[in-house]
Amino acid sequence: MTPLLQVRGLEKRYGARIGCTGVGFDLYPGEVMGIVGESGSGKSTLLSCLAGHLRPDAGQVIFDTRHKGPVDTVTMAEPERRMLARTDWAFVHQNPRDGLRMGVSAGGNVGERLMAVGARNYGRIRSTAEDWLGRVEIASDRIDDRPSAFSGGMQQRLQIARNLVTGPRLVFMDEPTGGLDVSVQARLLDLLRGLVRRLGLSAVIVTHDLAVVRLLADRLMVMKGGRVVETGLTDQVLDDPQHAYTQLLVSSVLQV
Amino acid sequence: MTDPVIHLEDVAKTFTLHNQGGAVIPVLERAGLSVRPGECVGLVGASGAGKSTLMRMIWGNYLAASGTIMVAGTDVARAAPREILALRRGRLGYVSQFLRVVPRVPTLDVVAEPLLDLGVPEEAARARAAELLARLRIPERLWPLSPTTFSGGEQQRVNIARGFAHPSPALLLDEPTASLDAANRETVLALIEEAKARGAAIVGIFHDEAARSRVCDRVVNVSDFTPGAA
Ligand SMILES: Nc1ncnc2c1ncn2[C@@H]1O[C@H](COP(=O)(O)OP(=O)(O)OP(=O)(O)O)[C@@H](O)[C@H]1O
Ligand SMILES: [Mg+2]
Numbered sequence: 001m002t003p004l005l006q007v008r009g010l011e012k013r014y015g016a017r018i019g020c021t022g023v024g025f026d027l028y029p030g031e032v033m034g035i036v037g038e039s040g041s042g043k044s045t046l047l048s049c050l051a052g053h054l055r056p057d058a059g060q061v062i063f064d065t066r067h068k069g070p071v072d073t074v075t076m077a078e079p080e081r082r083m084l085a086r087t088d089w090a091f092v093h094q095n096p097r098d099g100l101r102m103g104v105s106a107g108g109n110v111g112e113r114l115m116a117v118g119a120r121n122y123g124r125i126r127s128t129a130e131d132w133l134g135r136v137e138i139a140s141d142r143i144d145d146r147p148s149a150f151s152g153g154m155q156q157r158l159q160i161a162r163n164l165v166t167g168p169r170l171v172f173m174d175e176p177t178g179g180l181d182v183s184v185q186a187r188l189l190d191l192l193r194g195l196v197r198r199l200g201l202s203a204v205i206v207t208h209d210l211a212v213v214r215l216l217a218d219r220l221m222v223m224k225g226g227r228v229v230e231t232g233l234t235d236q237v238l239d240d241p242q243h244a245y246t247q248l249l250v251s252s253v254l255q256v
Numbered sequence: 257m258t259d260p261v262i263h264l265e266d267v268a269k270t271f272t273l274h275n276q277g278g279a280v281i282p283v284l285e286r287a288g289l290s291v292r293p294g295e296c297v298g299l300v301g302a303s304g305a306g307k308s309t310l311m312r313m314i315w316g317n318y319l320a321a322s323g324t325i326m327v328a329g330t331d332v333a334r335a336a337p338r339e340i341l342a343l344r345r346g347r348l349g350y351v352s353q354f355l356r357v358v359p360r361v362p363t364l365d366v367v368a369e370p371l372l373d374l375g376v377p378e379e380a381a382r383a384r385a386a387e388l389l390a391r392l393r394i395p396e397r398l399w400p401l402s403p404t405t406f407s408g409g410e411q412q413r414v415n416i417a418r419g420f421a422h423p424s425p426a427l428l429l430d431e432p433t434a435s436l437d438a439a440n441r442e443t444v445l446a447l448i449e450e451a452k453a454r455g456a457a458i459v460g461i462f463h464d465e466a467a468r469s470r471v472c473d474r475v476v477n478v479s480d481f482t483p484g485a486a
Binding site for chain 1: 317359484
């Protein structure tokens with residue numbers, strides 16, 4: 001099987017400071033990889049480089065495209081990368097405001113993504129939007145409301161619907177459950193798990209919440225100071241951490 | 257004789273506690289174990305001898321320092337994460353001591369999940385889950401609820417139902433009868449006997465001696481693998 005994503009020697013510097021360096025991994029179709037580490041450890045920098053929001057200073061991010069097979073997205077032409085970002089990739093931001101258009105209705109937020117990939121039939125766009133709002137458990141009578149009228153949890157679910165409506169193959173998530181209270185997080189986790197399984201999505205999830213990765217991620221990557229200090233099967237890294245930093249991370253939370 | 261499904265050779269395990277002065281705890285060395293289809297092997301030994309550690313190395317959430325751990329064709333000591341995940345999906349089951357689930361997921365789905373992950377149609381998966389939950393006396397009114405608020409014994413039975421949902425060729429059982437009443441204990445022992453009859457290779461930890469002598473064909477004393485013990 002060809003990996004969906006092959007990352008090699010990825011590095012991003014902010015002047016003299018290291019954002020991330022020496023990062024490499026393969027992600028296979030259907031796999032969910034979690035990235036954990038303290039704040040400032042380079043998780044979000046790495047995610048931005050993977051998703052094409054930031055240009056790395058070195059390294060490759062090879063994505064298995066539908067038509068041309070594996071292509072390095074770092075060196076690909078900008079329009080091509082934009083097209084990938086609209087079709088095969090999705091990015092769920094920590095703050096739903098960064099991923100939604102707050103002045104546009106819920107239905108519009110979802111429909112917009114469809115239109116960006118060429119959908120034109122209004123009736124079909126609206127019914128697809130409605131279907132997706134249902135899947136993320138937003139009642140259909142809220143379709144014309146703006147996200148500003150939604151709770152944080154609803155906004156996050158709307159952002160997920162907006163991202164998944166175009167049938168992406170790879171989803172990047174930056175602290176998708178951060179800032180939500182625990183019961184809302186649980187609902188979102190359940191939803192994400194179901195979607196990942198049913199749609200066969202691959203995902204890279206950045207979080208500092210070890211309980212979240214335990215439940216969502218197949219594999220785990222632990223970062224410190226911009227470097228990967230440990231990788232492995234999620235329950236192996238959490239139950240039998242090898243690196244001093246991972247041991248500290250795991251021992252400083254109550255029961256995960 | 258048929259080939260073993262689970263076969264460990266020369267397995268060693270040491271924990272290094274980096275944040276406690278780098279203390280090194282050697283737990284096991286030269287550990288070996290072989291389980292054929294239809295066989296159940298019990299792990300025995302004093303508390304802290306490393307029974308659970310050995311079992312977790314077979315499951316793959318503890319790393320082996322050395323040796324080979326062949327389980328249904330995969331060397332867990334060397335396999336990549338996705339190979340271990342594939343092993344766990346189709347060939348290796350595990351009833352751990354604690355149930356860990358996504359909050360809010362109904363009990364019926366928790367039990368059906370291993371089957372859904374294998375691509376079993378939803379209806380068939382739910383039917384199998386219902387059958388096991390009924391056998392383990394989880395009242396039907398609890399099936400739509402998340403097991404997170406269940407009693408210890410109820411959670412354990414949900415865990416057992418989940419572990420037995422798919423007929424894996426290899427099965428690990430960590431104290432499956434602890435905290436169960438007589439009737440449920442009987443059901444669990446019957447499930448183990450049925451799994452053996454269909455050819456499963458089982459490794460179990462049972463503090464309950466009567467249960468152990470009923471279902472285990474042999475025992476392996478993990479204390480024999482304590483480093484320094486000749
Ligand atoms: N994750 C871990 N990190 C460090 N040490 C560990 C870890 N897991 C187990 N140990 C140590 O390994 C040794 C064996 O523990 P284990 O839990 O395997 O024993 P056991 O035989 O299952 O005991 P019991 O009968 O009490 O359940 C103990 O000294 C324990 O402290
Ligand atoms: Mg134990």
